[in-house]
Amino acid sequence: MMKRRDLLKLAGITLAGTGARRLPLLAQTGVAASPASVAPARKADYTLHIAPVTVELDRSHILSTIGYNGVAPGPVLRMREGKPVVVDVINDTDTPELVHWHGMLLPAELDGTGEEGSPPVPPHGRHRFELTPRPTGTRWYHSHAMAMDDLHKGSYTGQFGFVHVEGESDPGQYDQELFLALRDWEPFFTGTMEDDDDDSHDGPLLEKPPTLNTDPDGLEVGSVTYSINDKALGSGEPIRVREGQRVLIHFLNASAIENRRIALAGHKMRVIALDGNPVPSPQSLDSIFLGAGERVDVIIEMKNPGVWVLGATEKVVRESGLGVIVEYAGQHRQPLWTDPQKTAWDYTIFGAVNSNAPPPQQTLEMIFEKIPGGAGKFNSWLINGKPYPHEQEFVLQQGMRYRLVMRNRTDDAHPMHLHRHLWELAEINGKKTSGILKDTVIVPYYGRAVVDFTADQPGLSLFHCHIQQHMDYGFKALFRSA
Known part of the structure; x- marks a missing residue:
């Protein structure tokens, strides 16, 4: 089998933009996310324009994609936890778009996913998001459109950018702050x-x-x-x-x-x-x-x-x-x-000895499987032997504490994301931990990850692998509140 290194061509050397400590709203491309008024009812705090952009990776390599505000990545959006903000999104393309606020605890209709019933931003139209940002920390926004076999849609495009939700506390004394996207x-x-x-x-x-x-x-x-x-x-x-x-x-x-x-x-x-x-x-x-x-x-x-x-x-x-x-x-x-030095990545070294969270009251088991060539030219993915959407399979009681056991019976390491919730990592491949709060967890190659979470977000919540092709071809499920 040909390895990746046999396919890659060496490129020249580069840089990423930098940002000084507390530069307000400055994207690392150097374009500010200036507040803009685009709706008569109220001035928007931020405006995002979805439109074709060019990205000059180096002098000899300029590519075309879809981005926000003429750049990719889009502008860094700074928000204050608990302070409502208005974001107007204007879609200057010919296809519907979805903007997902990854890691933020928002109602389903604002989350920006079609599976949860969020309204799309229509072609050559606009949509207003009225958000109350939480929790504090590094969040991000990106397209959540399905791409399937079109590699010019969804997260294959340049539609992504940082959101930084600020609270009362500071992560520590520092002289310079950078936002760097791989x-x-x-x-x-x-x-x-x-x-x-x-x-x-x-x-x-x-x-x-x-x-x-x-x-x-x-x-x-x-x-x-x-x-x-x-x-x-x-x-x-x-x-x-x-x-x-x-x-x-x-x-x-x-x-x-x-x-x-x-x-x-x-x-x-x-x-x-x-x-x-x-x-x-x-x-x-x-x-x-x-x-x-x-x-x-x-x-x-x-x-x-x-x-x-x-x-x-x-x-x-x-x-x-x-x-x-x-x-x-x-x-x-x-x-x-x-x-x-080559050392294995281990989430558990960042954890605490004991958890302050209540113990789980119910356990949900998930088995991940890949069906080679199950979608014609592409692989398909099953959870508990079934394809999406898993109607009525994962019904959550509001306020109940759940343990989710993810069993990965495939030859890939999968970054699994649960929308509109934070989960606490409880175990990776049998190694226990606590106190680590995340919204995306890598379930190891032929391995197991266990997380605990409280069902505190009413409505639909999408669960999926964050690799676009895997999600598109079945690696997702809907959690429903009773």
Whole structure:
């Protein structure tokens, strides 16, 4: 089987934009999300225009996609927890669009998913969102349109951006704040790639079936073009720092395709929050791992002067664009990369010994299966032996505490996302933990993840794999409140 490195072409070197501490509403592309008035009833706090954009990854590579406000990623939106805001979305394309507010606790009609009954933004029309942002932390917004076999729709496009919901407390003293989105571009269908960057292949494989389905896989989606924000490694301006600074970085894996591991050569990253939620036990690590849709907030102490590369630990991905130069003041030399120590990503190191949450009152079991070629040219996905929508299968009693046991009987690590709720991680592959609040969790390759959550959001809540193709071809279910 051909490996990813045999398909990738080396790209030139780049950069991602930077942002100073507390720069209000400044997208890392340099375009501000200025409040705008687009509706007569009330002035909107923010306006997002969905329209074709061009992204110049480097001088020799300019691509066309759909984005927000003329850029991709879209502007960083800063909101205050509990303070209502109005966002007007104007769709200047020929197709209906959906804007999902990932990680925010909103009513179903505002969540931005068709499965939950959220109204779409019509072609050449508009939709007004009146949001009360919560909880605090790093959230994001993105298209939730289904793409199926159209790689120019949904999360394959440039429709994504950060939301930062601010509370009363600060994540710590820092001198510079950055919003960095990991991204792949120009997706294509392939039947000849295998994952070289899956972090969970060395796990205990608790859910590996005794007999594997050996039917040939359908087509998957791949990419050979990468960036951090809108620039490939070596293009644009570097992130400029001074010795002694503390830099807060909000990382987002905005990929529609892959999970990613990244590092800053010569430095450790102190993880302080996962999916925007502070962790009970911050840890300093050589590298971090993000599933599609996940966010990780880190503090980096700049105490190793030089010019370094921040990027993917997988060499061919990094050299194909997924990186940015970090340059200390007064340093002028070739950027240096050193491979970090290879250690497995382990959520549980960030957890607490005991949970303050009430124990679960009911357990929901889920078994994930892949049917190779089950959707013609593509694979299909089942939960508990059934395709979407699982009518009346997952009915939740309001206020009840549930334990969700996710058993992954497939050869992929799946970033699973539950809309409109936070869940507490209870176990990964038999290793128990508590106190880690997330909205997206990677269920390991042939592994198991257990989370607890309270059914405190009335209406429909979508549960799905955050890899676009998996979601489109059946890897989702609706939770319903009784």
